[in-house]
Amino acid sequence: MTRPDTGPGQFRALLRDAHPADAARALLGGVLTHGPVSVRVVEVEAYGGPVDSPHPDPAAHTWPGPTPRNEVMFGDAGHMYVYLSHGIHRCVNITCRPAGEGGGVLLRAGRVEGGHRVVDDRRPGIPVERAARGPGNLGKVLGIELSYRGMDVLDPSSSVTFRADPVAESQIRSGPRVGVSREADRPWRFWLAGAREVSSYRRSPRAPRVTHPAPW
DNA sequence: TCATGGATGGACT
């Protein structure tokens, strides 16, 4: 299902202009492809946004300001920010917001739609609906490397590409982000209703239990 | 140069 009004240029403009949470919703349902492997994104989390906003995001990797690691998040929208989690997992974000601001959407889970043989090699013995459940696993089945950081996934000539495929708002659910110790209750995690590939919610053991009303 | 801590996942009790 491709819409004539959502080409790569228009979609980049959407990611650039939208609030991170709206960019996250826009990315849901799209397909990320690397070589033979294609994964439809069924779960995402929004991070970042303006530091001078009434509600800046201390859980985002952009929080300390630009560094060699996160500078791609301060670049143009539609690029890949890859980071290594716990020394093991390569997690994929797609950047959003205008250059200079800092924002991204973590791809948390996906449905394998192509390259099943390669996926089975990378996740031997794992049922396909669990192969790309969780951001580390999604990066693994797609064969994402740290060196891919900064790649423009909306450029059709890139080795990793993203194709938007918007879903109806009524199909989107939201809840608190997984594993973050700050702003743990901000409902910036979004997933497709009924998707079996969605990861389970795990609260950070460091997250304070006291929360304040959600004004965002 | 060193210490610390993860936007995790899987094994285990």
Place this chain on the structure above:
DNA sequence: GTCCATCCATGAT
């Protein structure tokens, strides 16, 4: 529910 592998980025010394 708990434990921990593994390594990079960051900030402190």
